[in-house]
Amino acid sequence: MIQARILIIDDNVAVLKSLHLVLKGAFSTVVAVSDPQLIPALIKEENVDVVLLDMNFGRGKMDGKDGLFWLDRIKHRSGLDCPPAVVLITAFGDIGLAVDSLKQGGDDFIQKPWDNTELIQKITEAAEKRRVAFSQPKAPAHPKEEDRLPHPILKEGETGKGNTAHLSDLEREHIRKVLDECGGNLTAASKKLGISRTTLYSKMKRYGLIP
Amino acid sequence: MIQARILIIDDNVAVLKSLHLVLKGAFSTVVAVSDPQLIPALIKEENVDVVLLDMNFGRGKMDGKDGLFWLDRIKHRSGLDCPPAVVLITAFGDIGLAVDSLKQGGDDFIQKPWDNTELIQKITEAAEKRRVAFSQPKAPAHPKEEDRLPHPILKEGETGKGNTAHLSDLEREHIRKVLDECGGNLTAASKKLGISRTTLYSKMKRYGLIP
DNA sequence: CAAAAATTGTTCAGAAATTGAACACTTTTT
DNA sequence: AAAAAGTGTTCAATTTCTGAACAATTTTTG
Numbered sequence: 001m002i003q004a005r006i007l008i009i010d011d012n013v014a015v016l017k018s019l020h021l022v023l024k025g026a027f028s029t030v031v032a033v034s035d036p037q038l039i040p041a042l043i044k045e046e047n048v049d050v051v052l053l054d055m056n057f058g059r060g061k062m063d064g065k066d067g068l069f070w071l072d073r074i075k076h077r078s079g080l081d082c083p084p085a086v087v088l089i090t091a092f093g094d095i096g097l098a099v100d101s102l103k104q105g106g107d108d109f110i111q112k113p114w115d116n117t118e119l120i121q122k123i124t125e126a127a128e129k130r131r132v133a134f135s136q137p138k139a140p141a142h143p144k145e146e147d148r149l150p151h152p153i154l155k156e157g158e159t160g161k162g163n164t165a166h167l168s169d170l171e172r173e174h175i176r177k178v179l180d181e182c183g184g185n186l187t188a189a190s191k192k193l194g195i196s197r198t199t200l201y202s203k204m205k206r207y208g209l210i211p
Numbered sequence: 212m213i214q215a216r217i218l219i220i221d222d223n224v225a226v227l228k229s230l231h232l233v234l235k236g237a238f239s240t241v242v243a244v245s246d247p248q249l250i251p252a253l254i255k256e257e258n259v260d261v262v263l264l265d266m267n268f269g270r271g272k273m274d275g276k277d278g279l280f281w282l283d284r285i286k287h288r289s290g291l292d293c294p295p296a297v298v299l300i301t302a303f304g305d306i307g308l309a310v311d312s313l314k315q316g317g318d319d320f321i322q323k324p325w326d327n328t329e330l331i332q333k334i335t336e337a338a339e340k341r342r343v344a345f346s347q348p349k350a351p352a353h354p355k356e357e358d359r360l361p362h363p364i365l366k367e368g369e370t371g372k373g374n375t376a377h378l379s380d381l382e383r384e385h386i387r388k389v390l391d392e393c394g395g396n397l398t399a400a401s402k403k404l405g406i407s408r409t410t411l412y413s414k415m416k417r418y419g420l421i422p
Numbered sequence: 423c424a425a426a427a428a429t430t431g432t433t434c435a436g437a438a439a440t441t442g443a444a445c446a447c448t449t450t451t452t
Numbered sequence: 453a454a455a456a457a458g459t460g461t462t463c464a465a466t467t468t469c470t471g472a473a474c475a476a477t478t479t480t481t482g
Contacts, residue, residue: 095304099320102313109310166405170385171378187429194377199469201431398458410440412460 001028004127007042007084008032009070010054015112019052019119026120027127036070043074048084049127050107055090055097063180064090064097068104075105082134085126089114092173113165172207175200179209215338216240216258218295220247220281221265226323230263230330237331238338247281254285259295260338261318266301266308275301275308279315286316293345296337300325303384304376322376383418386411395422 004027010016011034020032033042036057042048051074055067067088075083085107090097098109107126110119175193182189190200204210215238221227222245231243244253247268253259262285266278278299286294296318301308309320318337321330386404393400401411415421 093304093306095306095309095320095322098306098309099313102310103319108314109306111306165385165389165403167382167385168405170381174376174378174381185429186431192377194379196470197430198432198471202468396458397460407441408459409442409461413439 002026002124002127003028004049004124005029005047006031006050006052006123006127007039007046007048008052009036009039010034010052010089011036011057012054015054022116022119023052023123027123036066039070040073040078043078043080043084049130050085050087050123052087052089052123055088055101064094064101067097068100071101071104071106082130085130087123087126092170094173094177168207171203172209175203175207176209179204184211212239213237213335213338214239215260215335217242217261217263217334217338218250218253218257218259219243219263220250221245221263221300222247222268223265226265233327233330234263234334238334247277250281251284251289254289254291254295260341261296261298261334263298263300263334266299266312275305275312278308279311282312282315282317293341296341298334298337303380305384305388324376382414383420386414386418387420390415390420 006023006027006029008016008019008023008030010019010032013034016032016034020030024030031042031046031048033039036053039051043051053067053070053074055064057066067090071086071088074086086105087108087110088098088101088106089110089112091112093111101109107129108122110122175189178189178192179186182192186200186204187197190197193200195203217234217238217240219227219230219234219241221230221243224245227243227245231241235241242253242257242259244250247264250262254262264278264281264285266275268277278301282297282299285297297316298319298321299309299312299317300321300323302323304322312320318340319333321333386400389400389403390397393403397411397415398408401408404411406414
């Protein structure tokens with residue numbers, strides 16, 4: 001059991017629960033919250049070592065802006081002398097997003113579906129890094145106040161869908177990204193994607209990407 | 212013309228020339244070398260601002276170890292007080308490689324095929340970052356608004372126009388990754404990918420992934 | 423503003439890819 | 453050593469991809 005205080009932020013309750021289950025077996029204090037708005041208060045009051053932060057919150061937006069926003073809040077606008085380490089987690093392999101995250105102060109980056117061993121290792125490293133950076137002695141004395149997992153709307157039937165790395169998922173995400181890059185220009189996007197415009201169109205229909 | 216000394220390292224001469232052609236139009240000094248062994252001597256003698264470093268040297272190896280090796284040489288074992296900024300460049304979106312690169316001191320990460328505007332911008336940023344970090348006298352003089360460092364957050368319409376990977380490239384890379392994860396087990400890999408084993412097999416043939 | 427150029431939404435038929443099933447082997451587990 | 457799982461391959465039905473075409477927008481440009 002590693003002495004560290006972890007805060008998990010993910011609006012998908014199934015994923016949140018899954019992450020919590022994994023981490024509470026490895027770290028002394030693990031708090032899981034689905035509402036990122038609570039981040040500032042929590043890190044101010046709980047001396048969090050590591051925040052595990054999902055990059056994509058609701059509304060179907062998958063561009064990671066939310067994650068970068070909250071990363072900035074934690075790292076640069078928290079008012080803390082020792083802001084927590086932040087490990088970001090996201091569903092699809094957007095390399096630009098990963099690079100931007102780290103350049104803006106993120107400490108590590110994990111993709112779904114995650115490997116539990118790797119997850120624990122990366123969070124441990126992040127906690128250690130923070131301790132070294134701020135020369136903290138050892139575990140913060142705070143008594144255990146653990147398992148404050150608020151189960152707002154927990155549906156057992158919902159399995160963690162985030163663990164799918166199907167080719168079609170990758171395809172859909174990439175198409176969505178390229179469409180965005182092209183400002184919605186199908187002709188340009190199809191060229192970038194290396195497929196015909198007709199095919200792009202039918203894929204968009206299939207994936208529900210028609211605006 | 213931006214005052215900065217750029218060193219390009221790429222063993223693919225065609226790519227090297229292409230990069231050189233693009234950058235020499237934007238930076239005052241651009242040196243292109245195909246042999247990474249020359250890196251230590253060059254950065255010692257030439258006061259290089261930015262090294263643009265390919266991650267994959269020869270031998271068909273695509274794991275980026277060479278890039279990380281030379282990154283370490285430049286950043287931690289050069290004996291310089293002010294090591295150059297390092298921008299890494301690689302063929303396909305291995306997010307783990309990108310993350311490792313930045314965690315080990317890389318300043319930015321670019322994928323092929325690159326977008327020239329983005330390339331120049333990122334190298335400019337890296338040069339700027341190095342100047343700021345080491346308080347060098349040479350004031351960069353900011354010729355244009357476009358060359359300024361972007362605001363950390365909320366750079367709205369700017370993020371990555373260069374992520375132009377064809378769908379088939381993405382597919383091939385993902386298949387390769389999943390195959391690796393599955394230890395070469397086609398049946399398992401096909402399930403993870405969400406395609407039939409037959410299809411996976413034919414794709415492997417098409418992409419030259421048959422071991 | 424209006425002409426020119428580009429893009430869109432759609433259809434069509436041929437080419438190409440995907441699929442599950444089947445089968446004889448080979449490899450791995452138990 | 454038997455049982456289970458995986459491999460390489462083929463086959464025919466189904467689905468998807470493709471370039472071409474075309475009228476109706478929308479965007480660019482002079």
